[in-house]
Amino acid sequence: MKLYYSPGACSLAAHIALHETGTSFDSERVDLTTKTTSSGADFEAITIKGYVPALVLDDGALVTENIAILDYLAGIYPQFALEGPLGRTRLLEALAYISTEIHKSYKPFWHDGSDSQKAIASAYITKRLQYLADRVAGAYLLGDRPSVADFYLFVTLLWATRFGVTIPSALVPVYATLRARPAVQATLAAEGLQ
Ligand SMILES: N[C@@H](CCC(=O)N[C@@H](CS)C(=O)NCC(=O)O)C(=O)O
Numbered sequence: 001m002k003l004y005y006s007p008g009a010c011s012l013a014a015h016i017a018l019h020e021t022g023t024s025f026d027s028e029r030v031d032l033t034t035k036t037t038s039s040g041a042d043f044e045a046i047t048i049k050g051y052v053p054a055l056v057l058d059d060g061a062l063v064t065e066n067i068a069i070l071d072y073l074a075g076i077y078p079q080f081a082l083e084g085p086l087g088r089t090r091l092l093e094a095l096a097y098i099s100t101e102i103h104k105s106y107k108p109f110w111h112d113g114s115d116s117q118k119a120i121a122s123a124y125i126t127k128r129l130q131y132l133a134d135r136v137a138g139a140y141l142l143g144d145r146p147s148v149a150d151f152y153l154f155v156t157l158l159w160a161t162r163f164g165v166t167i168p169s170a171l172v173p174v175y176a177t178l179r180a181r182p183a184v185q186a187t188l189a190a191e192g193l194q
Contacts, residue, residue: 002026004037004046004054007191008162010066010103011053013152015191017073017080019183020151027190066103067095070148080148094132094142094149101128102156109163118163126166129156133168139177146178154178 003018005011005027018025029038035050037043047054047064055063055072063069074081074091082091105125108117132153138144141153157175160167167175178184188194 001058002028002056004028004030004043004052004056005191006030006032006052008158008193009052010152010155012155012158012187012191013066013148014053014055014069014073016151016154016184016187017070017077017148019187019190020080020146020181021073021077022183023077066152067092067099070095070152074148080146080151082142082147090142091147091149094147095152097128097132098149098152098156103152106156106159106163109159122163122165125156125160126168129160129171130168133170136170136174140174146181150174150178151184154184 001018001023003011003014003025005015006029009032015027018027028041030036030043030052031038032050032052035043037046044050046056047062049064053064053066053069055069057063063072071088071092074088081087084090102125105121105128107113108121113121132141140146140150142149153171154175157167157171157178159165185194
């Protein structure tokens with residue numbers, strides 16, 4: 001498996017998940033401005049979408065989109081999935097919420113929004129995080145062990161610290177617990193983020 005990522009981008013979620021599995025995997029950094037990988041390859045020839053994350057499986061199949069990649073990884077590494085008849089549904093529900101309601105709301109911070117756009121986005125993100133904060137089910141978002149949704153949530157909380165977005169108090173210990181995990185530390189180091 002090979003993950004294409006950009007340091008500190010949303011691809012950090014899949015990068016953490018791969019480190020958490022302890023499996024061996026390849027990774028390559030992408031310059032999102034030039035759409036070139038660190039080995040000089042044309043990233044748009046790998047995925048015409050031109051954005052990270054992109055995961056190339058051992059048989060050459062390409063998987064894109066955070067939700068699909070994290071769902072795929074939870075499928076093959078069930079320690080990061082949810083149990084029960086509605087387990088996958090609940091996981092997808094959380095991933096979709098984090099992607100569409102939280103991740104995407106950071107757009108003004110990443111794409112040179114105005115101060116007022118950033119203020120509106122910041123309030124919206126905190127409100128959407130509050131929904132999750134009100135439902136924290138243990139040491140992690142969905143229980144007492146981490147799921148792939150935690151790794152995606154972690155990225156959005158890391159961005160919150162970077163952009164000055166208020167993190168609801170119930171998510172602060174979840175963020176700290178995730179951040180202290182050796183695989184998270186290793187991933188941050190691998191991406192040059194600490
Ligand atoms: N729909 C995609 C969006 C991924 C995305 O927003 N990637 C950003 C980094 S966080 C990116 O690569 N942006 C560069 C670009 O769009 O040119 C997903 O959910 O995986």
